[in-house]
Amino acid sequence: MTPNPEAIAAMLITNVPRDLVMGVEDAFTAGALQAFGLTKDVRKQRKTALGYMRHIQMNERFSDLLEASSAELMSSQGNRVIVGVAGMFKFARLNMNTTNWNRPNRSVTRRELAEANEAMSQLVQPSLFGPQDVTSGTFFFVARFSGSLHHHPEKPLQVYIAVPNPKMDGWLFREPLSQFLDRYEAAPKQADNAKVKLKAGFIEFGGQKET
Amino acid sequence: MSRGITDFQPGRLIQALAARALSQVQLAAMVGVSPATISKWKSGQQAPEAEALDSLSKVINVSPEWFTRPLPKKGSLPLFRSNASAHVSARAMLEARLEWTQDIVLAMSEFVDFPDVNLPVRSFTDPQQIANSDIEEAASECRDLWSLGRRAIPDLAMAVEGAGVIVVREETGIAPIEGLSAWSHELQRPLILLSADKGNGFRSRFDLAHELGHLILHKGIDRSTDPERYKLMEAQAHRFAGAFLLPAETFAADVRTPVTLDSLLLLKQRWGVSVAAMIMRLEALKIIDADEKLVLFKRRSARWGAKSEPGDDARAPEQPRLLKRTIELLSSSGVMPIESVSSYIGLAANDVEKLAGLPERYLSGKASVFHLAKLKSMVSGDPSVKPGNSGVVVPFNRSS
Numbered sequence: 015m016t017p018n019p020e021a022i023a024a025m026l027i028t029n030v031p032r033d034l035v036m037g038v039e040d041a042f043t044a045g046a047l048q049a050f051g052l053t054k055d056v057r058k059q060r061k062t063a064l065g066y067m068r069h070i071q072m073n074e075r076f077s078d079l080l081e082a083s084s085a086e087l088m089s090s091q092g093n094r095v096i097v098g099v100a101g102m103f104k105f106a107r108l109n110m111n112t113t114n115w116n117r118p119n120r121s122v123t124r125r126e127l128a129e130a131n132e133a134m135s136q137l138v139q140p141s142l143f144g145p146q147d148v149t150s151g152t153f154f155f156v157a158r159f160s161g162s163l164h165h166h167p168e169k170p171l172q173v174y175i176a177v178p179n180p181k182m183d184g185w186l187f188r189e190p191l192s193q194f195l196d197r198y199e200a201a202p203k204q205a206d207n208a209k210v211k212l213k214a215g216f217i218e219f220g221g222q223k224e225t
Numbered sequence: 226m227s228r229g230i231t232d233f234q235p236g237r238l239i240q241a242l243a244a245r246a247l248s249q250v251q252l253a254a255m256v257g258v259s260p261a262t263i264s265k266w267k268s269g270q271q272a273p274e275a276e277a278l279d280s281l282s283k284v285i286n287v288s289p290e291w292f293t294r295p296l297p298k299k300g301s302l303p304l305f306r307s308n309a310s311a312h313v314s315a316r317a318m319l320e321a322r323l324e325w326t327q328d329i330v331l332a333m334s335e336f337v338d339f340p341d342v343n344l345p346v347r348s349f350t351d352p353q354q355i356a357n358s359d360i361e362e363a364a365s366e367c368r369d370l371w372s373l374g375r376r377a378i379p380d381l382a383m384a385v386e387g388a389g390v391i392v393v394r395e396e397t398g399i400a401p402i403e404g405l406s407a408w409s410h411e412l413q414r415p416l417i418l419l420s421a422d423k424g425n426g427f428r429s430r431f432d433l434a435h436e437l438g439h440l441i442l443h444k445g446i447d448r449s450t451d452p453e454r455y456k457l458m459e460a461q462a463h464r465f466a467g468a469f470l471l472p473a474e475t476f477a478a479d480v481r482t483p484v485t486l487d488s489l490l491l492l493k494q495r496w497g498v499s500v501a502a503m504i505m506r507l508e509a510l511k512i513i514d515a516d517e518k519l520v521l522f523k524r525r526s527a528r529w530g531a532k533s534e535p536g537d538d539a540r541a542p543e544q545p546r547l548l549k550r551t552i553e554l555l556s557s558s559g560v561m562p563i564e565s566v567s568s569y570i571g572l573a574a575n576d577v578e579k580l581a582g583l584p585e586r587y588l589s590g591k592a593s594v595f596h597l598a599k600l601k602s603m604v605s606g607d608p609s610v611k612p613g614n615s616g617v618v619v620p621f622n623r624s625s
Binding site: 196205213216 | 336372373374375376382383384478546547554560
């Protein structure tokens with residue numbers, strides 16, 4: 015099998031509705047803004063408070079979205095990870111700071127979810143063993159913040175859709191949502207149908223009608 | 226006393242006068258007869274004699290025999306883009322050019338099959354019946370029928386021609402009329418004529434989408450001179466063009482709010498639609514209100530003036546190709562030599578070249594274009610070369 019990360023994107027497009035992806039953009043933006051407003055008056059531990067509040071507010075919005083889209087697999091309860099389902103994929107959300115994409119694997123639930131990507135990883139890194147059919151997978155909606163109280167603290171700098179490797183220590187596929195959404199309505203290469211055909215009976219090159 | 230030729234078709238003379246934008250008096254002077262004689266020819270009371278016909282055909286630049294060809298059945302009355310300042314004779318001229326296009330297609334239909342007509346079917350009988358939601362729906366259906374997705378359409382002219390619509394783009398000399406369209410009963414397919422006078426690729430795309438809107442939405446609606454009704458139909462065709470070129474779900478996602486002219490300039494190149502047309506679409510989608518629209522148009526005029534926008538040259542106008550390809554196919558397949566095309570149609574070579582989008586002097590064989598396809602067909606299709614007579618490559622044998 016030829017390594018092909020585009021195949022992962024194609025699977026995501028087939029399984030995850032466009033409206034859900036756009037809903038995540040909205041939910042993250044609204045949750046982050048609300049968290050910013052609620053922690054504006056915290057004096058000494060504002061950065062920490064903002065991080066906690068983002069987690070809670072974005073979880074709430076994310077949960078609302080999954081409920082509204084009938085895509086909720088594990089609802090919000092205590093501190094557990096909220097998990098949604100879209101076709102053969104399970105998905106959750108993650109917040110990251112700056113470009114430092116580390117330690118998303120602290121959560122046991124996330125690590126367990128990522129194990130489902132064993133078969134999919136062969137699309138990127140061919141295995142010594144035969145290819146397996148991809149029947150399940152996991153991805154995350156990752157909100158990347160600046161990590162600073164001075165640079166856009168009120169919203170994520172970028173939201174990504176990201177498919178982890180089975181060990182949850184790297185990404186098989188990662189793309190900003192703004193770019194990923196373009197994949198949905200991309201027209202196939204425009205077909206050139208502006209062509210005429212000789213009527214049946216005209217012999218090519220002879221130019222006379224067959225009798 | 227000599228008699229006029231038989232089978233003279235007065236309708237052809239009327240058509241020719243319109244197509245050449247000549248008055249009876251002007252034509253009479255050029256042919257060397259009295260205006261009253263032209264009038265009699267036009268009304269069918271009298272037919273020109275052979276000598277006069279010869280002179281007439283030379284002045285009009287058609288073959289004499291063309292005047293004896295019966296007129297095909299009239300199509301639907303064309304809808305003209307921008308009616309207000311259009312002179313009657315200008316409209317008649319464009320209508321006649323559209324009829325000549327029909328003649329070309331009819332003549333070519335003897336030999337080739339054009340693409341099947343593939344347009345959404347609507348049966349409105351009054352523009353008042355058409356709601357905005359109907360227009361949005363028709364535009365979406367059209368995109369689905371043509372498998373265009375919801376992103377920018379790379380080549381609209383190719384898509385429209387692929388759906389069986391005959392498109393002509395030529396310089397008309399009448400810039401205020403940007404286009405016209407009609408359904409041909411004889412061909413059972415629609416025709417669109419676009420003015421190439423402004424040479425603006427963005428406007429031309431919008432004009433084409435506008436005419437497409439007329440063809441789909443107003444096919445069954447009687448033409449009327451009522452200005453209100455005309456205005457409504459124009460607004461509907463505009464809305465269709467906007468909806469077709471800028472689908473709500475994808476265009477709205479691309480637009481940054483608050484909207485600025487510069488952000489629209491970026492989108493202009495991506496979507497192939499002018500900033501002005503995008504502002505109108507944004508209002509139609511209620512992304513901006515009437516006040517915001519006004520502010521954007523005021524800033525647009527203040528920064529760029531009223532006539533052009535930055536980046537207008539970035540996209541060359543799309544060229545129709547169907548008629549050009551038809552003539553090339555007939556020639557390359559040996560059905561009709563290139564030099565015979567205009568005489569077969571009966572029109573002057575330069576008229577056929579203009580209407581079919583061919584290079585100048587292409588049909589007279591004097592164009593500086595190598596017709597490679599023809600060359601190949603002539604070689605492989607020469608009936609005098611029999612298979613048994615074909616050459617054999619003889620290897621050099623080393624003498625031992």
